[in-house]
Amino acid sequence: MEKAIKYDVLIIGAGAAGFMCSIEAGKRGKSVCLIDHSTKVAEKIRISGGGRCNFTNLNTNQSCFVSSNNNFCKSALNQYTQFDFIELVDKHKIKFHEKKLGQLFCDYSSQEIIDMLLRESRKYNVALRMDTKVEEINYISEKYNIKTNKINIQCKSLVIATGGLSIPKIGASSFGYDVARQFNINIIKTYPGLVPLQFDHGLLTDFSKLSGLSVNANISIGKIAFEDDLLFTHKGLSGPSVLQISSYWQSSRNIIIDFYKNTDINKLLIEQKAKNPKKEIQNILATFLPRKLALLFCNLENINGQIANIKNNQIKALSNKINNFSTIPTGTEGYRMAEVTVGGIDTKEISPKTMEVKKQSGLYFVGEVLDITGHLGGYNFQWAWSSGYVAGNNV
Ligand SMILES: Cc1cc2nc3c(=O)[nH]c(=O)nc-3n(C[C@H](O)[C@H](O)[C@H](O)COP(=O)(O)OP(=O)(O)OC[C@H]3O[C@@H](n4cnc5c(N)ncnc54)[C@H](O)[C@@H]3O)c2cc1C
Structure with a gap:
């Protein structure tokens, strides 16, 4: 192997978590190198939040995360909170606003967050090397020897910050999982999360007629439920409530959609039957739901005409479709469209206080x-900041 450049810490992956880790380690006087195979830093930050980066949430706590080990994230989230990150954003005079439900977005551009991370990392002399691909990692005499396409690096601490599998066209790779396999670290099965759901041909044809329509809906799988907007698309269903539930969905499980916000539509229709018996049921339903959606449900149940002529058990069946629409998605739009990867490195293998692999000294995820x-x-960004901070203070 050619002569290696020595650093205290090598971080692989110049995204949110990698940058935060490099800054914290640099602050402690460590010599730090941050490498990435891409030519551009932090591409996911750039495209996030519609270009305005939803960089944290005021209400962050452990219940906002999906994991097979829900307590794991607690320590890191307490060591570096959403308020710590807001303080950093304030220090850099980045203007932001709360959009809804505690979600904080930049007023202008996500590039401001990237520039802030670049400024901070320069301040602490982090050596940033882009377009650098790791070819080999060897652990010899308590040191990591890393061979890349550009240079060889030797370090005592190696941090893997290469993210998940979503959006491969901007640099996502399986690198982190490959390193885990090399060191015999268990991986929890991965699947795309925060991703639109797809449906069988029949339902897809119906949904695509409503393409572009957004309604407030409650979507659940068992006891997990989300209420937010649902968007009909020509490929299936999307929108915040669908993306949220997708992180809990695995094939063959059915989802239940309540299209009328937890209100018993049967009761409303029966009242209308008494008050306005001559009114067409489609028109009555269209006072509660968008007309196109009302028509879809009437068609699905093969019901139309004056409400007086519709039997109560037919109204009940129609109402049940609206309040309890049960269906099994056929799949998701996959990593190409997913915002995140669910699953990953098994947290049982990692110290929650430091992010170091328990059985492999000096290796961090x-x-x-x-x-x-x-x-x-x-x-997701708050998790990147918190876990990056914790590792940066322990490498
Ligand atoms: C479209 C979209 C919008 C999103 N919006 C938001 C949002 O508004 N708020 C939010 O909280 N979350 C959002 N997310 C999720 C969020 O972007 C990620 O959870 C977060 O970026 C993860 O940070 P990370 O540092 O772990 O990984 P990443 O940010 O993915 O960084 C990983 C880095 O590692 C590099 N890398 C990968 N493989 C290799 C390799 N083999 N060698 C060297 N380098 C490698 C990549 O090039 C990348 O720079 C969004 C995701 C997407 C896709």
């Missing part, structure tokens, strides 16, 4: 590569 997935709303 941070950010999305771990089996910690936030709900929609800024939680």
Whole structure:
């Protein structure tokens, strides 16, 4: 092997978690190198939040994450909170606002967050090397020797911050999981999360007629439920409530959609039958739901005409479709469209206080590569900041 450049810490992955880790380690006087195979830093931050980066959530707590080990994230989230990150954003005079439900977005552009991370990392002399691909990792005499396409690096602490599998076209790779396999670290099965859901041909044809329509809906799988907007698309269903539930969905499980916000539509229709018996049921329903959606449900139940002529058990069946629409998605739009990867490095293998692998001294995993997935709303970045901070203070 050619002569290696020595650093205290090498971080692989110049995204949210990798940058935060590099800054904290640099602050402690460590010599830090941050490498990435991409030519551009932090691409996911750039495209996040519709270009305005939903960088944290005021209400962050452990219940906002999907993981097979829900307590794991608690320590890191307490060590570096949403308020700590807000303080950093304030220090850099980045203007932001709360959109809804505690979600904080930049007023202008997500590039401001990237520039802030670049400024901070420069301040602490982090050596940033882009377009650098790791070819080999060897652990010899308590040191990591890393061969890349550009240079060889030797370090005492190696941090894997390469994220998950979503959006491969901007640099996502399985690198983190490959490193885990090399060191015999267990991986919890991965699948795309925060992703639109797809349906069989019949339902898809019906849904695509409503393409572009957005309604407030409550979607559940068992006891997990989300109430927010649902968007009909020509490929299936999307929108915040659908993206949220997708992180809990695995094939063959059915989802229940309440299209009328937890209100018993049967009661309303029976009242209308007494008050306005001559009114067409489609028109009555269209006073509660968008007309196109009302027509879809009437068609699905093969019901039309004056409400007086519709039997109560037919009204009940129609109402049940609206309040308890049960269906099994056929799949998701996959990693190409997913915002996150659910599953990942088994947190049982990692110290929650330091992010170090319990059985492999000096090896750390941070950010999305771990089996910690936030709900929609800024939680995924907060996890990246918190876990990056913790590792940066322990490398
Ligand atoms: C479209 C979209 C919008 C999103 N919006 C939000 C939002 O508003 N709020 C929120 O909280 N979350 C959002 N997310 C999720 C969030 O972006 C991620 O959870 C977060 O970026 C994870 O941070 P990370 O540092 O772990 O990984 P990443 O940010 O993915 O960074 C990983 C880095 O590692 C590099 N890398 C990968 N493989 C290799 C390799 N083999 N060698 C070297 N480098 C490698 C990548 O190039 C990348 O720079 C969004 C995701 C997407 C896709």
